[in-house]
Amino acid sequence: MSILVYIENVEGELKKSAYETLSYGKALGDMTGEEVTALSIGNVSGEQLEKVGKYGVKKVIEVNTKDLSHFLNQAYASVISEVAKNLHTNTVVLANSFSGKGLAPRVAAKLSAALADGAISLPEISGAAWTIKKAVFSNKAIATEELHEQKKVIAITPNSLEAKVSPVEVTVEKYEPQVLPADLSTIIKDIVRATDKISLPEADIVVSAGRGMKGPENWAMIEELAQVLGAATACSKPVSDAGWRPHEEHVGQTGLAVTPNLYIAIGISGAIQHLAGVSASKTIVVINKDPEAPFFKVADYGIVGDAFEVIPQLIEAIKAYKNN
C-alpha cells in the first residue's frame, strides 16, 4: 500500500502547488505509515526533480514520453491511475489547480476512489474512516466530508496548506506508460503564457482593484504596487466585464477563488459575491474612500482615503521598506 503524489509542472518547472502536495503526501505518509512516491509527467529536468527531496519524499517516478510533453487531462489521468495501480496506491494526492480540477475526477473514476476535492486539511483518520475539510458555498462555510472508500483521491486547494521542508535523498526512476491513442485525441494548437506575470491562483500576495479606479488607464499604479510587492493582480467583476482588465483576473463567486497570505483591495466595495472569492485570504487590507464600504467589515487593516493619493504613497513606503 502506498501514497502517490502527482506533482504538476508548468513549462518544466515545479511550482508551489507541487511542493504543497509533496508536503501533504509526506505528512499523510507519516500518519499512515505508507510509502510516498511522487509522479512527474512531462519534460522536467533532473535538477527540478531533485527538489522533491526537500519536502521529504524519497522517490520520484518520471514519465517523459514525447506524446505527454503537454498537459492532456485524459492522457495524464490514465498515466496517474496506471502508476497508482502498479504501486497498489490507496491514496492519490494532487493539487486542485486548473489542471488538477480536470484530472482529479477522471483519476478518481478510473480508480473507483472517493474524491475529496478542494481539501484544506489533512484527513482525520480513525480506523477505516477518514474525514477531511473543504471550503463550500464559495468560502462561506467549511464542510467536513467522510470518505467511505478505501481508495481516495485528494485534491488540495492551492495556498491553503504550507509546504514544510524536511530534506531527504531522492531517487528518480523512469517509467514508460502505455498511453492509448484515444487518450491523445485532443490537439493543443496554441499555448499563450503571460510569463512575466505571477500566476494569480498561486500568488502569496494579490493586489486587486475595482470600479473605484475609474478606468483602465489608471491601472499603472496598481501594476506598480503589485510589482514592488511581488504580487499578482486581480480585479472585481464589473472591471473585467467592462473590459478594463482580462477575465482571468476576475475574482469572486463567479470568478477565481484565491487564498493568498495578503489580499489588498483597492476601490472595491466588498459585495458579498466579491468576498466569496477572497475571504479565505489570511490577511486583508482595504483601501477605499468610503468609510462605510462593506469591505472594511471583513478587513484586518484599512485605510479610508482616495486611492489616487494613497497608492503612490504606499508604493514609496514599500520601496523604502524593501531597501532597508
Added chain:
Amino acid sequence: MKILVCLSNVPDTTSKITFTDNNTSFNSAGVQYIINPYDEIALSRAVELAAEAQGTVTVIHVGESSSDATIRKALAVGADDAVRIDSVARDAWFVANQIAHYAKAHAFDLILTGRESIDYNGAQVQGFLGELLEIPSISIAKKLDINSMEASVEREIEGGKEVMIVSLPIVVGTAEGVAEPKIPNMRGIMTARTKSLQVLDPIAVPVLSKITHYDTPAPRGEVKLIDKANVEQLVQLLHSEAKVI
C-alpha cells in the same frame, strides 16, 4: 448537432448561508434558488451554437420538483426540452452517473457543464462525465466554437491559456468569456410552458463520500484603521504583526 446542458440549481449569490440539524444540513428556508451562474453561460452558448448549426439543446437537472422553476427558466432562455432526474442531488458522483446514464442513450455531440457549481464548488461533474462516457473533457473553457464536428476551445491553464482542437463528442466546463448570460424574453417565457419537461427515475449509485458537518469560518477581528497620511504604519504592521511581507 445535439447539445446537452447540465443545470445545477443553487442558492442566489446573496443568500445567507446557514445550517440546520446541528450543522449537518444546509438550511434552505427562505433561500432563493437560481441557475448556477456558470451553467447560465453554458446554456447561452448552447443556444447560440444550436442556432448556428440547426441543432437542439436539451437541459438536464438532477433534483426534486422544487427545481422546476429553474428548469422552466432555462427553457425560456431557449433550450428545446428538459429532463429532470427525480432525486436529491446527493453528490457529484451521483449526479454525473445519472447524467451519463441518460447521455449514453441519447448520443449527444456536445455536453456542457459549468466550470463548477457555486454551492459545493466541486468542479467534479465535468471530469466524471468525460470518464464515464469515455470522451475528452475540458475544464474551465473561456471560449468555445464548433466547426462542423470539431470544437475549438480556449482553456485556462496555470499562468495562461491554451487553444485546443478536439473532435466531438466532448464535455466542456464553461467559464466567463464563453457567452453572455441571456435574459428570457416574453415569447421565450410563453413558449417555455409548452416545452417538454420529462421526469425520470434515478439509477442506483454507491455512496463514496458524504458531508457530515458544516462550520462557518471564524469572523475576523475588528479592522485596524490606519491614517491615510501614515501609510508607513501599514507597511510596518504587515511586516511585524501580520508577517505577510
